[in-house]
Amino acid sequence: MSDTFLPVVAGHAEDGRVAPPSTPRNVPYQNGAPNPSAEALRAQFADAVQRVDVVWGETTVFVDRARVLEIVRWLHDDPTQQYDYLSDVTAVEYRDLDRPIEVVWHLRSLPHRRFLRLKTLLPKGQPLAVPSVWDVYKGADWLERECYDMFGIRFEGHPDLRRLLMWEQYKEGYPLRKDFPLRGRFSRSEQLRQILAQNPEAKYSMEELTVLEAFDELSLEQRNRLRSGEKVGE
Amino acid sequence: MGLDTRRVETGVDVSPSSSESWVTTRLDFLVNWGRANSLWPMPFGTACCAIEFMATAASKFDLARFGMERMSFSPRQADVLICAGRVPFKLAPVIRRIWQQMPQPKWCISMGACASSGGMFDNYAVVQGIDTIIPVDVYVPGCPPRPEGLMYGIMMLQEKVKKERMADKSLRNEMEPDPQSQLYIPPSLIDEVSEPFGNAVHQTRSGL
Amino acid sequence: MATTTRTIEVELSTTGLDAQGRPQRVPLATDEAGNLVPMTPAPALEPELEGEHMLINIGPQHPATHGVLRLVLELDGETVVRCVPHIGYLHCGFEKIGEYRQYNQIIPWTDREDYLNSPGNNVAFALGAERLFGIEITERCTVLRVIAMELSRLISHCVWLGTFCIDIGAFTPFLWIFQQRERVYTMLESWIGARLTTTLTRVGGMGADIPDGWTEDLANFIRTFPAVLDECNTMLTKNAIWVGRTVGLGAMSADEAINYGLSGPMLRASGVAYDVRKDFPYLDYETYDFDVPVGQTGDVYDRFLVRMEEMRQSIRILDQALKRLPDGPVNVDDHRVILPPKSKATSDMESMIHHFKQVMEGPRPPIGEAYVAVESPKGEKGYYMVSDGTSKPVRWRIRPPSFVNLSAIPKMVEGHLLSDVIAINASIDIVMGEIDR
Numbered sequence: 001m002s003d004t005f006l007p008v009v010a011g012h013a014e015d016g017r018v019a020p021p022s023t024p025r026n027v028p029y030q031n032g033a034p035n036p037s038a039e040a041l042r043a044q045f046a047d048a049v050q051r052v053d054v055v056w057g058e059t060t061v062f063v064d065r066a067r068v069l070e071i072v073r074w075l076h077d078d079p080t081q082q083y084d085y086l087s088d089v090t091a092v093e094y095r096d097l098d099r100p101i102e103v104v105w106h107l108r109s110l111p112h113r114r115f116l117r118l119k120t121l122l123p124k125g126q127p128l129a130v131p132s133v134w135d136v137y138k139g140a141d142w143l144e145r146e147c148y149d150m151f152g153i154r155f156e157g158h159p160d161l162r163r164l165l166m167w168e169q170y171k172e173g174y175p176l177r178k179d180f181p182l183r184g185r186f187s188r189s190e191q192l193r194q195i196l197a198q199n200p201e202a203k204y205s206m207e208e209l210t211v212l213e214a215f216d217e218l219s220l221e222q223r224n225r226l227r228s229g230e231k232v233g234e
Numbered sequence: 235m236g237l238d239t240r241r242v243e244t245g246v247d248v249s250p251s252s253s254e255s256w257v258t259t260r261l262d263f264l265v266n267w268g269r270a271n272s273l274w275p276m277p278f279g280t281a282c283c284a285i286e287f288m289a290t291a292a293s294k295f296d297l298a299r300f301g302m303e304r305m306s307f308s309p310r311q312a313d314v315l316i317c318a319g320r321v322p323f324k325l326a327p328v329i330r331r332i333w334q335q336m337p338q339p340k341w342c343i344s345m346g347a348c349a350s351s352g353g354m355f356d357n358y359a360v361v362q363g364i365d366t367i368i369p370v371d372v373y374v375p376g377c378p379p380r381p382e383g384l385m386y387g388i389m390m391l392q393e394k395v396k397k398e399r400m401a402d403k404s405l406r407n408e409m410e411p412d413p414q415s416q417l418y419i420p421p422s423l424i425d426e427v428s429e430p431f432g433n434a435v436h437q438t439r440s441g442l
Numbered sequence: 443m444a445t446t447t448r449t450i451e452v453e454l455s456t457t458g459l460d461a462q463g464r465p466q467r468v469p470l471a472t473d474e475a476g477n478l479v480p481m482t483p484a485p486a487l488e489p490e491l492e493g494e495h496m497l498i499n500i501g502p503q504h505p506a507t508h509g510v511l512r513l514v515l516e517l518d519g520e521t522v523v524r525c526v527p528h529i530g531y532l533h534c535g536f537e538k539i540g541e542y543r544q545y546n547q548i549i550p551w552t553d554r555e556d557y558l559n560s561p562g563n564n565v566a567f568a569l570g571a572e573r574l575f576g577i578e579i580t581e582r583c584t585v586l587r588v589i590a591m592e593l594s595r596l597i598s599h600c601v602w603l604g605t606f607c608i609d610i611g612a613f614t615p616f617l618w619i620f621q622q623r624e625r626v627y628t629m630l631e632s633w634i635g636a637r638l639t640t641t642l643t644r645v646g647g648m649g650a651d652i653p654d655g656w657t658e659d660l661a662n663f664i665r666t667f668p669a670v671l672d673e674c675n676t677m678l679t680k681n682a683i684w685v686g687r688t689v690g691l692g693a694m695s696a697d698e699a700i701n702y703g704l705s706g707p708m709l710r711a712s713g714v715a716y717d718v719r720k721d722f723p724y725l726d727y728e729t730y731d732f733d734v735p736v737g738q739t740g741d742v743y744d745r746f747l748v749r750m751e752e753m754r755q756s757i758r759i760l761d762q763a764l765k766r767l768p769d770g771p772v773n774v775d776d777h778r779v780i781l782p783p784k785s786k787a788t789s790d791m792e793s794m795i796h797h798f799k800q801v802m803e804g805p806r807p808p809i810g811e812a813y814v815a816v817e818s819p820k821g822e823k824g825y826y827m828v829s830d831g832t833s834k835p836v837r838w839r840i841r842p843p844s845f846v847n848l849s850a851i852p853k854m855v856e857g858h859l860l861s862d863v864i865a866i867n868a869s870i871d872i873v874m875g876e877i878d879r
């Protein structure tokens with residue numbers, strides 16, 4: 001190793017505090033050892049923890065939707081937990097359309113080498129909304145925007161909840177929802193017509209930076225979102 | 235207007251009694267020879283095929299041997315649009331605009347299955363073939379095409395350029411999309427060519 | 443991180459010879475305290491001029507955006523005051539398609555999302571699916587997969603180095619490094635039959651065993667590749683122009699980097715030694731002897747150094763893997779997931795039924811879910827799969843490292859010059875196929 005670098009062998013966790021990790025082998029399907037954080041969560045937020053599952057060695061904690069932010073903040077700040085790294089925010093919708101949509105957070109504690117999955121259930125027929133964890137993890141910004149774009153789940157408290165991957169005027173809905181057909185709702189020619197009708201240069205303007213100024217040109221849906229008190233701009 | 239299918243007749247009288255003189259055909263030859271051997275590509279690389287395009291341009295395959303020494307990253311100075319990679323709907327107006335910015339004479343190579351037909355991405359997000367947006371001269375199959383494949387496509391384009399006749403004004407017709415819908419081929423045709431076929435028809439069911 | 447002052451000695455090759463004809467040594471210092479204020483430029487020192495901010499649009503089709511990223515920059519003079527990235531120009535609906543395909547059928551899609559790292563993605567996906575099926579792969583397969591992952595890290599870093607050099611204005615390393623990349627391509631081609639889109643793995647094994655004589659090719663590559671790295675090193679690392687264009691740019695402190703969810707070389711350049719191979723090992727990575735390079739300041743130059751060193755470490759791992767490559771079967775002996783050999787399928791009734799069921803219905807994992815992360819060249823790449831007991835996943839989620847890395851770009855470029863945006867962007871090592879999916 002060249003002298004520019006400090007040689008690091010054991011990864012980020014402090015030596016001695018945790019056992020050296022090894023490749024998981026013969027992971028049991030169920031009844032594996034749960035992550036100790038699950039117990040800690042139970043002790044701390046007794047009523048907000050609905051269920052703890054261990055599947056394939058990974059611990060899933062189902063928590064109350066209203067208290068997600070509180071729980072995540074505790075996991076992040078508490079010195080015995082230190083979940084400082086947010087891997088992923090996503091959602092799962094099942095083929096059984098009556099099953100609630102699950103929002104999934106994958107958290108890692110780098111100092112303790114732990115991995116925890118938090119889930120919360122969003123029953124169908126109610127507005128899909130969960131608290132945003134952007135306050136705790138800045139990395140949640142795009143992950144939550146993507147989740148909103150693909151599932152239509154609103155992350156309350158996110159500073160700039162706009163579509164990310166699809167364009168703002170996209171009319172067909174939320175692509176990863178199970179009721180969204182694989183090839184989209186419109187015919188191919190209609191899809192092409194709609195997108196070609198957009199002027200690619202019309203958006204290269206100052207208005208783009210501050211959505212409010214371009215309010216009149218926005219789609220109805222986006223206007224409604226803005227009206228409902230969401231913050232705008234970047 | 236607009237929504238006609240493209241005209242296919244060449245518009246050139248090639249019979250021996252044609253009034254085209256020896257001079258014009260020789261001039262054609264000279265001009266085409268020059269054009270064919272100094273095509274400036276505009277690499278519109280989006281996805282994996284662009285990596286193979288880079289490999290084609292890099293040391294081992296050396297695209298410069300074909301007169302393509304200069305990549306033209308500005309459409310205004312480009313001759314050939316090489317569309318390498320998938321074109322999702324969100325990119326459709328962009329590639330249309332780039333094509334419109336290129337000056338005549340211009341050609342287009344569609345590199346890879348995705349650019350030519352949507353490839354394995356028969357879903358809500360991907361344009362099923364860029365020929366529904368802009369006219370294409372050469373399709374290079376493959377996923378991704380090997381560099382040799384792309385070169386073969388380029389050589390085919392050179393052949394095509396060498397056969398062009400200056401008297402044939404239709405070659406230089408600008409694509410005129412229908413002002414209302416911005417499509418340049420009829421919607422029914424787009425729907426028809428975008429239909430899945432073969433095994434793909436059955437792969438829309440989820441869960442089994 | 444403690445305040446550090448770093449001195450990088452640069453060699454001025456032609457212009458800066460001193461009286462004795464020796465190259466001059468120019469110390470460059472980056473000063474860094476807490477929140478990392480970049481040394482250059484100092485926008486506040488400019489007199490406030492009356493004038494409008496200018497808006498510049500880079501992309502979506504621009505050679506320096508590595509694909510179809512679009513950055514809208516608001517400039518004050520030449521200094522970026524605001525940066526708004528726009529992505530989604532390559533959104534191809536991978537995750538939706540995954541819900542309509544069986545597990546083995548998804549593997550071709552994993553080639554195409556992070557297309558610089560196809561073999562690595564194949565392995566990562568197979569690991570995830572095997573967790574979901576509860577399969578333990580064979581010894582030989584494990585080592586082969588390590589070889590595939592490290593080769594793919596090498597070719598990905600090769601493209602990064604080539605394009606990074608072009609963006610900053612050095613063309614030659616691009617040509618050198620692409621020659622090496624072609625060698626890996628040739629090896630992959632003789633292994634699996636494809637250069638770029640490899641589809642190397644299957645659930646429970648590999649698409650093919652390595653052909654005869656392949657290990658000699660690899661040994662040869664391991665022997666000769668470091669020399670090319672050394673050449674690039676000589677050319678770049680102490681080059682005054684290179685150092686001047688990379689040092690102090692886009693720095694992230696360790697805490698910020700963790701909070702923004704950065705991973706891979708981006709995170710390690712900031713001083714956090716988080717490497718999935720070390721912290722959450724898979725494929726027996728804990729038994730290999732390799733180091734994790736960690737930078738000090740988290741600027742573009744450190745990211746460059748970290749990636750260069752990672753290539754050397756990959757070579758080390760490849761060497762060890764090659765030495766321990768055991769004989770034995772590659773695929774697990776489990777006809778739930780691995781097709782029986784063709785000869786048996788046509789002669790033996792039971793094998794034929796297995797064959798038929800696998801092809802027509804596909805293997806079915808039990809109800810459950812698995813998130814398996816690997817260290818891809820860009821960072822922590824995770825595949826999250828949810829099964830409801832059918833042969834197709836309910837949800838196939840890709841955790842894209844460069845997506846999260848890129849989301850921090852406004853933070854990194856603000857306050858820097860327009861031309862530095864290109865260098866910072868190149869140092870993130872983005873690949874749009876993975877970002878937009």
Ligand code: SF4
Pocket residue numbers: 281282283284318319320345346347348349353376377378379554639
């Ligand atoms: S044709 Fe294949 S290699 Fe080319 S862009 Fe499409 S998926 Fe990628």
